[in-house]
Amino acid sequence: MDLLFNILDKTLTGPPIEKRDFEFKLVPKTTRDVLKEYGLEKTFDPENPINTDLKLAEQFYKAGYELALRLGMFCPDTKRRVIFTEEEIKEALRNAPTEVTLGYGKDKVTIRSRKPEDRNPPVAEGSALGMSISEEYFIPLCMAIAQYKVIDIILAPTLDTINKREIRARTPYETIMGMYEAKYVKEALRRIGRPGMPLHGVEGAPTEYGYFSGFLWGGFEPDRTIGIALIPEPITLSYQILHRVVVNHLIGSPLEAGHMLNIGGYFGSPEGAVVGAVAAQILQTASMFPTVVESTILDARYFVNTNREALWATSTSMQARTLGNKVMNLGITSQVSGPCTDMLLYETTTIAIADSVSGVAIEIGTRPAACRYKDHGSALENKFFAEVLKSSAKNLKLTDANEIVKALLPKYEHKLKDPPKGKSFPECTDLRTLQPSKEWLEIYERVWKELEDLGLPRWE
Numbered sequence: 001m002d003l004l005f006n007i008l009d010k011t012l013t014g015p016p017i018e019k020r021d022f023e024f025k026l027v028p029k030t031t032r033d034v035l036k037e038y039g040l041e042k043t044f045d046p047e048n049p050i051n052t053d054l055k056l057a058e059q060f061y062k063a064g065y066e067l068a069l070r071l072g073m074f075c076p077d078t079k080r081r082v083i084f085t086e087e088e089i090k091e092a093l094r095n096a097p098t099e100v101t102l103g104y105g106k107d108k109v110t111i112r113s114r115k116p117e118d119r120n121p122p123v124a125e126g127s128a129l130g131m132s133i134s135e136e137y138f139i140p141l142c143m144a145i146a147q148y149k150v151i152d153i154i155l156a157p158t159l160d161t162i163n164k165r166e167i168r169a170r171t172p173y174e175t176i177m178g179m180y181e182a183k184y185v186k187e188a189l190r191r192i193g194r195p196g197m198p199l200h201g202v203e204g205a206p207t208e209y210g211y212f213s214g215f216l217w218g219g220f221e222p223d224r225t226i227g228i229a230l231i232p233e234p235i236t237l238s239y240q241i242l243h244r245v246v247v248n249h250l251i252g253s254p255l256e257a258g259h260m261l262n263i264g265g266y267f268g269s270p271e272g273a274v275v276g277a278v279a280a281q282i283l284q285t286a287s288m289f290p291t292v293v294e295s296t297i298l299d300a301r302y303f304v305n306t307n308r309e310a311l312w313a314t315s316t317s318m319q320a321r322t323l324g325n326k327v328m329n330l331g332i333t334s335q336v337s338g339p340c341t342d343m344l345l346y347e348t349t350t351i352a353i354a355d356s357v358s359g360v361a362i363e364i365g366t367r368p369a370a371c372r373y374k375d376h377g378s379a380l381e382n383k384f385f386a387e388v389l390k391s392s393a394k395n396l397k398l399t400d401a402n403e404i405v406k407a408l409l410p411k412y413e414h415k416l417k418d419p420p421k422g423k424s425f426p427e428c429t430d431l432r433t434l435q436p437s438k439e440w441l442e443i444y445e446r447v448w449k450e451l452e453d454l455g456l457p458r459w460e
Contacts, residue, residue, distance in 0.1 A: 003289060004246060007082065007237075007242070008242070010082040011078050011082055012078055013080070014080035014081045014082050014083055015080060022081070023074070027071060027235070027276075028266050031067060031276060032268070032272070034063050035271055038062060038063040039059070040274075041271060042271070043056060044269070044270040044312055044313070046309070049308040049311040049402065049405050049409060050312070050315045050353070050354055050358075050402035051316040052399050052402055054116060057319035057323055060271075060274050060278060061278055061323060062324075063275045063278070064276070064277070064278020065278070065279070068282040069084070069086060071235060071283075072283070073235045073237040074235065075239075076236060077239045088286060089282060093285060095289075096327045096328075100291050102225075102226070103196050103198035105195075105196040107194050107196040111292065113322075113326050113327070113361055114322060114359045115322050115323065115359045116323065116357065116358050116398065119393060121389070121394060122356055122362055122363055122393060123152045123153060123362040123363070124151050124152050124153075124363060124386035125154065125362060126148070126379075126382040126385075127200075127203075127365065127382065128145075128157040128368065129155060129157075131367070132157070132375075133157040133159065133375055133425070134161075135163075137425050138157065138184050139184055139188045139191070141425055142154060142156060142185050142188035143188045143191055144379035144434040147192050147379065148379065148386065150383060150459065151383065151386050152197075153198040154185065154197055155200040155201070156203050157203070158203055158204040159180065159204050167204070167210075169206040170207050170209055175212075175213045177210050177213075178202045178205050178213035179216060181214060182199075182220045198224055199220055199226070201228065202214030202220065202227075203228065211247070215248075215251060222248075225254070226254045226256050226292065227253045228244070228256050228258075229241050229245050229255060229257050229258070230260075231258070231259040231280075233259070234259040235259075235280050241288075249289070254292070255289075255291050256290060256292050257284040257288040258293060258295065258296070258330065260297075261295075261298070262299065262300035263298070263299045263300060263309055263310060263313060264299070264301065270309045270310075271313075274317045274320065277297050277313070277317040278320050278321055280295050285325075293327050293329060294329075294331070296334070298310060302417070303370045304334050304335060306416075307409075307413060311350055311351065311354050311405060318331065318355055318359055318360055319359060321359075322358065322360075328361040331362075332363070332367065333348055333363065333365040333366050334351070334370065336369065336370045336419045337369065337412070337419040338368050338373065338376050338423065339368050339380075339423055339424075339440070340422045340437070340440045341420045341443070343412045346408050346447065348384060348385050349408055349456075350405045350408055352385055352389045353392045353396065353456075354401065355389070356393045356401075358398075363385075365381070369419070373421060373424070375424040376421070376422060378428050379429065380444055384448075386459075387458065388451070388456070391456055391459040392456065396455075400455060403454075403455075404454045404456060408454075
């Protein structure tokens with residue numbers, strides 16, 4: 001705990017700064033300065049959405065490392081910067097775990113650090129990430145996802161009611177929800193015959209209250225569950241997040257530190273997003289001592305990582321991070337189209353390929369329709385995601401991945417502003433058998449045939 005005490009002390013003793021000055025003056029200016037110093041301005045190549053130049057990725061890592069040293073993090077509770085010495089950063093990166101084993105019995109899974117073009121497949125985590133779901137569909141959807149053995153870990157969707165009562169942040173309703181999420185998802189796994197499957201939670205907790213309750217006795221078991229400490233802004237370190245970090249370290253549970261940053265946000269350009277994501281990964285490792293780190297890049301125009309700007313930034317950043325240090329990286333797939341559409345599968349393919357060949361250790365899929373619609377997630381896109389993720393690792397080089405993504409982007413890029421909503425879970429799933437509808441299965445088979453024709457073998 002000495003290391004955590006050191007971080008807490010830094011939040012009280014670091015240089016004072018106002019939030020607006022940190023986010024809108026210091027971060028943008030320092031990012032531009034670093035890009036210029038390292039010769040990385042205007043390196044985004046729209047014709048090649050998957051970066052294939054590992055020397056460029058290595059240069060981005062050096063720039064992101066420098067950005068981490070110059071910026072530090074911002075604690076909004078004390079309005080101070082949390083600054084790290086180079087030795088503190090080096091020590092944190094040296095001590096970062098390179099593997100972790102979760103779960104029980106036949107469903108036990110080991111996550112391992114990977115590099116670009118690593119032939120060992122990443123771990124596939126099934127989900128309807130961040131999606132609000134009706135209570136009546138929560139257990140059936142978790143069961144439907146977990147029935148596919150290609151999926152290694154499960155992350156539950158988000159409950160917005162309990163016993164038909166609305167869940168309100170920082171109220172006892174939220175505290176009850178944290179435990180309900182754990183019990184519901186474990187019940188789903190018991191029913192489907194995978195009681196030892198690893199878990200990830202508490203997904204539905206808007207604050208620390210629901211999070212704490214999810215890890216009480218009878219909830220998420222520490223030796224089976226990856227805890228979640230996601231930072232709303234990439235390099236902001238609030239006490240609300242540190243509460244989660246402290247709890248996970250006290251109970252001995254693996255921890256995901258993470259964030260989403262936007263191209264068009266305060267890191268600016270695609271190139272700025274790359275160095276920002278690298279810096280955030282380094283800073284979160286130094287401040288939160290996590291097991292895995294999510295450093296996600298989205299495009300602010302669509303809130304996806306499946307257009308060419310985000311794909312290039314994601315692949316470049318993932319390569320930079322996996323080449324630069326041994327931290328286990330977690331990726332997500334964030335789509336704007338809905339289930340039972342070929343666009344959802346095309347989007348899923350491009351980002352799953354990009355992360356897989358760039359060295360991701362564990363990937364979460366999927367996040368249909370950017371979470372805009374309640375109940376709009378299903379199991380089949382998760383099966384598809386896991387198959388693409390693992391087949392890409394086994395069969396593709398960066399150059400192969402680039403060619404496949406180039407072929408797929410024209411199939412959906414023009415629809416990103418007005419994507420198809422698709423169908424809800426009960427509309428594209430037989431709730432009695434938990435099997436996909438005939439229409440959804442036919443779309444799945446057709447898209448897989450297209451991928452095989454492009455040179456991606458099916459995962460067996």
